[in-house]
Amino acid sequence: xxxxxxxxxxxxxxxxxxxxxxxxxxxxxxxxxxxxxRPGVLHHRSVNGDSIWTVRAGTQRQMDTGxxxxxxxxxxxxxxxxxxxxxxxxxxxxxxxEARVVPLIDKxxxxxxxxxxxxxxVSMISHTQGFLHCDIPATDASGVVKALMDELYEEFVNERMxxxxxxxxxxxxxxxxxxxxxxxxxxxxxxxxxxxxxxxxICERPSVVARCPVAAIRPAIVNGKPSLEVDExxxxxxxxxxxxxxxxxINDPVNSKLAIWIGGKNSNARSKPSxxxxxxxxxxxxxxxxxxxxxxxxxILKCYQEDARDWERVGEWVERIGWxxxxxxxxxxxxRFHVDNWxxxxxxxxxxxxxxx
Amino acid sequence: MxxxxxxxxxxDQLESGPWPSFVTGFKRLAQDKPMMADLLGQxxxxxxNIKGYWKGGTVTVRGYGGGIIPRFSEVAxxxxxxxxxxxxxxxxxxxxHYDTELLRALCDVWDEHGSGLLALHGQSGDMMxxxxxxxxxxxxxxxxxxxxxxLGGAGPSVRTSMSxxxxxxxxxxCFNEAVAHRQVMNSFTxxxxxxxxxxxxxxxxxxxxxDCMNSIQRSDMAVIGTWRDDIRIKQDEVxxxxxxxxxxxxxxxxxxxxxxxxxxxxxxxTLEIDNSNCVRCMHCINxxxxxxxxxxxxxxxxxxxxxxxxxxxxxxxTVLVPFRKLETQQDYEELVELAETIIDFWAENGLEHERxxxxxxxxxxxxxxxxxxxxxxxxxxxQPRSNSYARMDAWEEEAEKWRKRQAGKQGA
Ligand code: SF4
Ligand code: SF4
Ligand code: SF4
Ligand code: SF4
Numbered sequence: 001x002x003x004x005x006x007x008x009x010x011x012x013x014x015x016x017x018x019x020x021x022x023x024x025x026x027x028x029x030x031x032x033x034x035x036x037x038r039p040g041v042l043h044h045r046s047v048n049g050d051s052i053w054t055v056r057a058g059t060q061r062q063m064d065t066g067x068x069x070x071x072x073x074x075x076x077x078x079x080x081x082x083x084x085x086x087x088x089x090x091x092x093x094x095x096x097x098e099a100r101v102v103p104l105i106d107k108x109x110x111x112x113x114x115x116x117x118x119x120x121x122v123s124m125i126s127h128t129q130g131f132l133h134c135d136i137p138a139t140d141a142s143g144v145v146k147a148l149m150d151e152l153y154e155e156f157v158n159e160r161m162x163x164x165x166x167x168x169x170x171x172x173x174x175x176x177x178x179x180x181x182x183x184x185x186x187x188x189x190x191x192x193x194x195x196x197x198x199x200x201x202i203c204e205r206p207s208v209v210a211r212c213p214v215a216a217i218r219p220a221i222v223n224g225k226p227s228l229e230v231d232e233x234x235x236x237x238x239x240x241x242x243x244x245x246x247x248x249x250i251n252d253p254v255n256s257k258l259a260i261w262i263g264g265k266n267s268n269a270r271s272k273p274s275x276x277x278x279x280x281x282x283x284x285x286x287x288x289x290x291x292x293x294x295x296x297x298x299x300i301l302k303c304y305q306e307d308a309r310d311w312e313r314v315g316e317w318v319e320r321i322g323w324x325x326x327x328x329x330x331x332x333x334x335x336r337f338h339v340d341n342w343x344x345x346x347x348x349x350x351x352x353x354x355x356x357x
Numbered sequence: 358m359x360x361x362x363x364x365x366x367x368x369d370q371l372e373s374g375p376w377p378s379f380v381t382g383f384k385r386l387a388q389d390k391p392m393m394a395d396l397l398g399q400x401x402x403x404x405x406n407i408k409g410y411w412k413g414g415t416v417t418v419r420g421y422g423g424g425i426i427p428r429f430s431e432v433a434x435x436x437x438x439x440x441x442x443x444x445x446x447x448x449x450x451x452x453x454h455y456d457t458e459l460l461r462a463l464c465d466v467w468d469e470h471g472s473g474l475l476a477l478h479g480q481s482g483d484m485m486x487x488x489x490x491x492x493x494x495x496x497x498x499x500x501x502x503x504x505x506x507x508l509g510g511a512g513p514s515v516r517t518s519m520s521x522x523x524x525x526x527x528x529x530x531c532f533n534e535a536v537a538h539r540q541v542m543n544s545f546t547x548x549x550x551x552x553x554x555x556x557x558x559x560x561x562x563x564x565x566x567x568d569c570m571n572s573i574q575r576s577d578m579a580v581i582g583t584w585r586d587d588i589r590i591k592q593d594e595v596x597x598x599x600x601x602x603x604x605x606x607x608x609x610x611x612x613x614x615x616x617x618x619x620x621x622x623x624x625x626x627t628l629e630i631d632n633s634n635c636v637r638c639m640h641c642i643n644x645x646x647x648x649x650x651x652x653x654x655x656x657x658x659x660x661x662x663x664x665x666x667x668x669x670x671x672x673x674x675t676v677l678v679p680f681r682k683l684e685t686q687q688d689y690e691e692l693v694e695l696a697e698t699i700i701d702f703w704a705e706n707g708l709e710h711e712r713x714x715x716x717x718x719x720x721x722x723x724x725x726x727x728x729x730x731x732x733x734x735x736x737x738x739x740q741p742r743s744n745s746y747a748r749m750d751a752w753e754e755e756a757e758k759w760r761k762r763q764a765g766k767q768g769a
């Protein structure tokens with residue numbers, strides 16, 4: 001391009017129909033029912049009698065163009081050149097010819113893409129940025145996901161959980177990974193170290209003060225210069241002050257631990273949507289494979305698998321058996337940190353004699 | 358030009374195991390991209406020191422204020438080639454549909470102008486073209502824009518939206534997600550590209566109450582498909598299902614799981630539903646996919662104020678509109694108008710860095726409703742107030758409003 005400026009076309013969100021599989025386009029809004037033929041495969045039938053088969057495969061999300069080109073080659077040769085992605089970074093190949101399903105699965109397996117993630121399986125972990133790209137990560141994201149999915153591979157390619165299991169990971173307490181049946185969230189465990197020499201030059205102090213969720217930051221004069229100070233007893237080490245004020249150094253090599261939360265549910269099926277609850281904290285942040293985390297996630301999954309009824313999500317299962325039993329079954333310690341002290345905490349206490357013995 | 362590759366003993370351990378390895382892909386890119394060689398070096402450095410090394414900054418394309426996530430390395434002296442590693446957030450088509458020709462064209466752009474590392478997709482719902490130098494941002498954007506794609510949101514702006522696969526392939530879908538998604542989002546391109554709101558504002562569209570897009574928990578305005586008439590039942594399919602699974606299974610997994618106990622399995626293996634007490638939870642329809650489907654008088658429920666943790670803790674969306682039709686061009690326009698009214702009110706009254714749900718929490722739902730001109734309805738609450746410390750001397754006036762509205766509804 002020459003020195004002529006190209007004017008941006010503010011085209012916004014593009015039209016999906018141009019990329020959609022023709023059978024999906026033709027039967028848009030006219031689907032009648034679906035069945036799951038085997039893990040990783042969905043068969044949808046429209047009222048017009050048309051069928052489409054979907055083969056779902058896991059990806060690493062952070063893909064090199066070579067991997068994407070490889071997936072394209074598979075879609076051209078074994079599929080019908082139309083794919084889509086799910087919210088959990090799985091790729092879906094749609095075919096209108098059932099005979100393509102098995103060869104497509106075989107090819108995906110040969111190329112190292114696991115086929116699964118449907119129905120009552122453990123689907124791909126919802127993925128954040130971590131060391132690769134974020135500014136306040138206490139741990140990585142891609143590595144945590146890879147390490148865990150290696151361990152949960154069999155649960156991705158099988159459908160043998162009571163209901164679907166969504167897992168998320170987050171590399172700080174902002175929790176970009178989101179609500180999930182099981183969420184693995186890192187926490188910084190030390191207040192930010194303030195680089196006072198820089199605060200005066202870089203930071204708009206009122207907006208940093210306003211950013212803190214627990215009002216722990218105060219303007220202060222340090223060495224004769226305007227700076228900030230943190231009330232360390234109040235600070236919850238969330239790191240929210242770092243993006244507006246990089247001298248609030250939250251990233252720290254030693255002081256971070258992982259926590260596990262369970263029972264988040266976004267669907268309205270049966271029970272109303274729910275937020276996840278803390279079950280364990282203090283797990284070591286040990287790259288590259290975080291073994292203590294995988295071990296505990298697998299233990300919780302095992303208890304759920306053995307004890308929950310069909311269709312119960314993790315949170316619904318614990319709701320039925322009660323929290324004391326959950327801690328008993330998993331052998332996890334119950335501590336004062338499990339008792340909420342945030343706004344609305346009183347609604348999370350037991351105001352009854354409903355106790356299981 | 359092959360560059361010296363850094364030793365990556367930690368990352369190397371993530372190449373084994375059955376799940377696809379991002380490290381293997383990064384290493385392939387590092388063979389011809391010095392930027393990726395140094396990126397791997399920095400990532401390994403992070404693994405060794407358990408510390409992140411990126412900071413933000415300001416990078417944009419001409420005419421826009423957002424859409425790029427700038428990343429500058431704090432260890433550029435050690436890893437100079439990846440000292441700038443910005444991300445372009447690019448909005449995919451609703452439902453994230455692609456054909457292979459398009460995906461290859463996007464790869465071509467990215468091999469030419471960027472690192473070759475593409476995340477499909479970020480939590481924001483964008484394609485994330487990760488790893489671009491400041492000097493290449495404009496050319497990368499121009500090439501992507503030529504393919505018919507536009508930047509997504511970043512900063513205090515309307516953000517990239519997401520919608521489920523919905524009507525394209527899912528029999529549960531109760532509205533045209535793709536059209537609603539585009540009509541709404543493409544009415545806000547200015548607020549998307551030029552951040553000037555209190556904080557982020559997210560729309561999400563789910564075709565039914567299964568809410569595959571997590572819209573109640575993750576969006577400021579959630580548009581969720583639902584229906585008003587009866588669940589459609591194919592009794593012959595019900596009988597087949599009962600024959601196949603047995604009466605006990607149906608009793609235990611369908612009937613007794615209904616949250617309002619509004620279903621009954623009759624002696625002759627058919628289903629009866631008290632639809633006036635069904636809360637449209639989707640459970641029975643999810644289990645008996647062939648026998649049950651949503652009704653035909655379809656529309657959407659709209660909830661507002663959902664968000665993640667920062668700053669006052671997670672908030673669910675709250676019902677704003679229990680039901681409205683979404684079929685005609687006028688229906689879509691009214692949806693856009695409602696969104697505009699909400700955003701205008703929030704832009705005016707929200708504090709800096711305050712999400713809509715936090716504004717509502719701070720001022721109270723009724724003040725918010727008054728501000729946007731929406732009347733209260735019992736479907737907005739889980740239960741009425743239980744605290745008696747409230748002033749209610751305008752009771753008769755408010756009750757009269759309700760009576761008038763009810764009379765109006767009956768007249769209509
Ligand atoms: S969870 Fe925190 S560290 Fe991770 S991507 Fe989100 S904001 Fe960044
Ligand atoms: S880390 Fe969080 S809690 Fe601590 S001072 Fe910063 S914003 Fe406040
Ligand atoms: S939200 Fe409902 S309509 Fe949309 S994909 Fe999920 S189940 Fe289907
Ligand atoms: S959709 Fe839910 S509430 Fe309605 S009948 Fe089925 S199980 Fe009951």
